[in-house]
Structure formats: C-alpha cells, structure tokens
Amino acid sequence: MPMRLAIHNARKTKRIVTRTAKNILCNGRKISVMVTVIPIKAALLKEKFFLVLFDEITQAVKRKNLSGARKGRPLEEKSVEVEKDGCIKDLEKELVETKEYLQTVIEEQGNVNEELKNANEEILSSNEELQSTNEELETAKEELQSSNEELTTTNEELHNRNAEVSLLNNDLINLFSSINIPVVMMGIDLVIRRVTPQADKVLNITASDVGRSISKVKLNIDIPDFEKTLSDVIESLHPKIFEIKDKEGNWYSVYVRPYRTMDNKIDGAVALFVDVTERKHSEQLVEEACTYAESIIETMREPLIVLGDDLKVISANRSFYRIFKVNPEKTKGCFIYDLGNGQWDIPKLRQLLEDILPKQIVFNDYEIEHNFESIGPKTMLLNARRLANRHMILITMEDITERKKAEEASAVAAKAKSAFNSMVSHELRTPLSALKESVSQVSEGLLGTVNEDQKKFLEIAKRNVDRLARLINDILDFQTFESGKMVFKMENNDINEVVKETKEIMNLVAKEKGLNFILNLDERLPKIKFDRDKINQVIVNLVSNSLKLTEKGSITISTTQENNVIQVSVKDTGPGIQEEDMSRLFRHYEQLERKTGGTGLGLAISLEIIKAHDGKIWAESTFGQGATMHFILPIEERRRRT
C-alpha cells in the first residue's frame, strides 16, 4: 500500500518519494521496509519509468536510516521512545494516507468512469452513425451494380444492333450490286435516294445523282409521264407495272411501287426495271411458232381433227371441212360419231378410238374403208396420237383411195410391162438366131467359096449379131432380176481363174486399141462360193466398159483378200467419171455422157449380181485420171440366195 501511494505521488509530483512500509510478511517474519520511488527521466524513453528501492529497517538501522532519510520530511519524524504510540500513529497515519489515497483513487476512478461513460456513449452514437452510413453505402453500391448491369446489357444490345445493321448494310449493298436490275428509290419529293449500279447503264442514273430530283436527270429511256406515274403511285399506293423499250431495242418491265417504311409510312417510291428482252423475244418466237404451226395445219392437205377425251370435236383444219364438206359451226363440240349425219360412226373407227388408243399413245396407218355419205366410198389412212397432256386425241386422215387405185393399176402395168418385155426379147431373139446362123453358114463356106473381103464383112455381121444377142440377153437378165426370178448356181470357184478367162475373151479388143491388159492376182486366194457365169458376166461388163472408154494406157485387174472378203478391182486409164455421175452409175438405162455402146444395163445387172452374192460394188475415180471399179465377195457365205 505505501508503495503504491509512493508511486502515485512520485508520478504526480515527478519527485523522489520515500515511504515506509511496516509489518510486511517476509519469510515468516514481519519486517519494515523503506520504499523509495525515483522517477527516471530519459528523453529516449517514451513511458515513465520509476526506480523502486526497498530497504529493510532493522531496529538499529532503522533508526539511523530514518534520521538520515527523513531530513526533508519533518512530518514523519517520530519519537522512538513512543514506539507503541508511534506504531499506532504510524498505523493511523497509514490509514489516513490510505484513505487519502483511496479518496484520490475513487475520485480518479469516478472521473475515469465518467470519461469512459462519455466516451462509450460517443462511441455508441458514432457506431450507430457508421452503421447507417454503411447501410447507405451498401444500398448505393447495389444501385450502382444494377446500373452497371443495365449499362452492360444496353451496350451488348447496341453491339448486336451494330453488327446487325452492318450485316444488313452489307447484304443490301451486295443485293444491290448483284441483282442485275436497275432499281431507283426516291423520296416523296421524287429526289433520288438510292440507285443500283445497273441503273447507270440502263437509265443513265449514277450514284452521283443521289440527292437530285428524278426530273432533273436525263434518262436513257424515254418513259412517258414517268413523274406523274411516280406521283400517282405515291398518292394512290397502288403499284404500277408497264413495259417500255429502250433505244437499243431492249424491253423492260417497269415496276413502280410505293416506298414503305418499317412503320408502314409511305416515304417515296421505288422503280424497278426488269430486262424482259429475252422473254419478249421468246414470246415473239412462241407467237411465230404458233402462227407457223397453225399455218402448217391450215395448209395441210390432209384433214386433221382434234378430239377431246369425250370424243367431241375440239377443232379441225380447213382440209377437214373442205374434204368432208362440213362447216366449223356444225362440227366443233359435236360427238365424232354424230358428225355429218353419223357418217363417222364407223365400227373400225370406234375400235380405234375406244379400244386401241386408250392403250397406245400413237397409232399410225390405220386403214379405214368406208362409204361416206358426203363424199362416197373412200379408203382413209388414219394416224392418231394422244397429245402430250393426254386429254386430246389428234387424228390425221389421208385419202388413199386414189393412191390405192394407182397402186393397183401400177401393179397391173408392171406385170404387163414385164410380159411385154419378155415377149419383145424373145421375139427379137428368134430372128436373130436365124440371122446369125445364115451368116455363119455363108462365112464358113458351106454355101460356096467366100473370098477374103466377103469373109471380113461376114465377120462384121456376125460380131454385131452377137452383140445384139448380148444386149437382148442383158435386157432379159435384168427382167429376171427385177421380177426376182434369177437363179444362182453357187459353187466353190477360184476367182483368179474367172479373171484369167475374162482376159482371154477381151484381150483381142485391147490389142486392137493398143491397150495393155495387166493382171495383178493374189495367187493365195481361197476358193469361195459364187456363180461362176454371173461373176464372169460382171467382170466382162466392167472390163468392156473400161475398154470402150480408154483410148490409151492400160486396163488392170487385181484380186486381193482383205479380212473376210475377196476384192476384185478393174482399173483403167480412161477419162474417169465425173463427180455428179457417180450416183447414177448403177442405175438402169443410164448411159451417162460417156457412151458405153451398151444398153446401159451392164452396171445395173452387175450390181444385182453382186448384191445377190452378199457383196458390194462401187466406183472410184478422179475425173480426168481414169476410173477403178471394185467389187467384193464374202469368203464365208452368209446365206444362200435362190
């Protein structure tokens, strides 16, 4: 207690304080201790430090020390003699001190308490204030956050819009530049707002005209009342379409529409110029084709009739009305069988229309013989077909009554001609035989001696009789070919032998004319089946033609084998064959310009013979450079002809 008081005083006074403490229990005995508190002053030290010294006061020392120590303090001077009193006094003193001290402490405590209370209250209120501030801040923060979020969203939306707008813009630009259609957009005052690049070419409106009134631009195309049309469209809101032709003859379909904004306001007009030249052209073509087809149908000599599925007449051409002597009024819409008093109610026609046509789309050459009320007995050839959409039947009729008659007549005539020809030939041969025989007998000297001159002339006579006989044979042969009665003797033969034989016969004539007769034969040729006499005839024909036409040079016969055919060629150095004569070469009775001195049947007969052998015969020539006649015979006989 004294120590605490001492420290307290020392702190208060900042001086050295000394106090005595008695009756302190220490190690089981009571001692008195002198407590000295010295405040330590040091600049370096922040806190106040006190040095506390404890001195035990023995009885002796105590006194001595007391006297020494208490020089500055007269208050504490006691008399040693009144120890008990002293002791009481000490105690009282101590008690007073303690009371004082306690008082001080209490006071201090009260002050401190008060201060603490105040402070506490302040703290509390501050705390409250802070709390409310905090709350406010919190709210503000939340608001900020939500504002921020809203802003972010708005920003994003704007971004998206931006992207959309840019895409839209790109699309629009691409659309404008890729549609090959001139488009002009105008405001309500007809000021050009937007044009496509194509407008330049067609209309002479360029991008630089944007902002000008359409009436100020000189257009390439002359459009009558264009401005009025535009104004009308803007006012009436009815789109207008019209067609115009530019100076180069191109056609445009012009579409003028009101310009509507998104909120459906009218803010000008849009004009589109669609190039329809092609379409116009096609239309024209179609029209021409239609007229063409119609005029063909109308000009057709054959009657033509179109029926519906119900067999009622849809239309007929002029020939139909003319030939069947009916008029369009009484025909169109009528049932086919009712036409002209029922003259078309023909069982065979019923069969065609009701049985055959439903199954077949096309039917050709359906022959009907009928006694028509208006025109008498006729033979009609009907061609019928279902038209593309299958709901119409087209029937053309050909009156073949005359043709049939002509055919019959011609068959009779052919028969008569054939009979006549063979009669003539036979009649010619008979006197010829007598003539030949007579001349032979005289020439051979059977009727007396004949001199050289006579003999020469008789030979001329005989030669010409033979020639005449050959010509008659030609005619007869040809008759037989024509009537298909020729008989072939097909046997294995060597073609080279036949060629050599021909040379034997013809060599004399060649020699007389000073021509070389050359053979160029492939000796390895196989034997093949052919009619020896007929093929001989062909080669003789070809060679005699060449001999007659060739004045100098040579005649060459060659034989070769190529694949499965044998080819025989007769080449001469004569005048050759003119291009235009080539096709007539193998025709009957054609002697062409180059007179052959024969019947003109030689090549025609040769052709028939070679055809009967399944072969081919043809000519090759450059006019002025000779001619070569070729024929081929198959090595393998494919079929036997009789």
Added chain:
Amino acid sequence: MKNKILLLIEDELDLAEVTKMRLEKEGYKVLTVPSGEAALDLIQKNLPDLILLDLLLLGMRGEELCRKLKSNDRLKTIPVILFTASVSNIPEVVKNVGADGYIMKPFDPTELIEKIKKLIGK
C-alpha cells in the same frame, strides 16, 4: 475429075467400115475418125466436101462439133449430115446446130447416097 472427099465421124468401128466401103463404091473418097476431137484436126487439114456426123460420140458430142464447124467462117460451107439412133425431135436438133440434114440409124444405104448427091453431087 477429082473424087469428092467425105468425112465420116463414127465411133462404131464396124459401122464406119461398112459405110465407108459402100460410099467408096459410089466413087467418093472416104475418111473416118472415131471422135470429134480427131475430126477437127482432119477437117482443117483436108477440107472435106461433106461431113457425116454421128451425134452420140464419146467425148465431144456431135452437136457441139457441128456448132463449131458452122461458126467457123472457113468451114461453115461444108454440108453436115447427122447420124442418129435416137428417135426424138431430130429435126429440131438439126435446126439448132445448123446441120444440113440427118439420117436415122439403121439407115438404108441408097437413101444416104441420095442425100449426099443432093448436097454435093457426084
């Protein structure tokens, strides 16, 4: 008196030979050629008194040769008789080509000789 010269233009050699024989018997000198081209040379060289001309010749046809002769001042006075085996419209052909007469094949030799005599005498 010098024999009159006849030129026979005929490519049927047999016919040419027998006809020549007959005419020579009548006292004419007869030259024969088988083609129009050869005839032209011969006519220039020999100037015949009369020409017998076959219409259907190889190469240059009779009509063409006749026209050539009749358009040549030196040769156009030589009479020409046409030979023909064809039956159709001969008088017209004769007129067209400017020939002086015609005779149909096969001909009667006496008729031919009469025609020749009428034109140039014996």
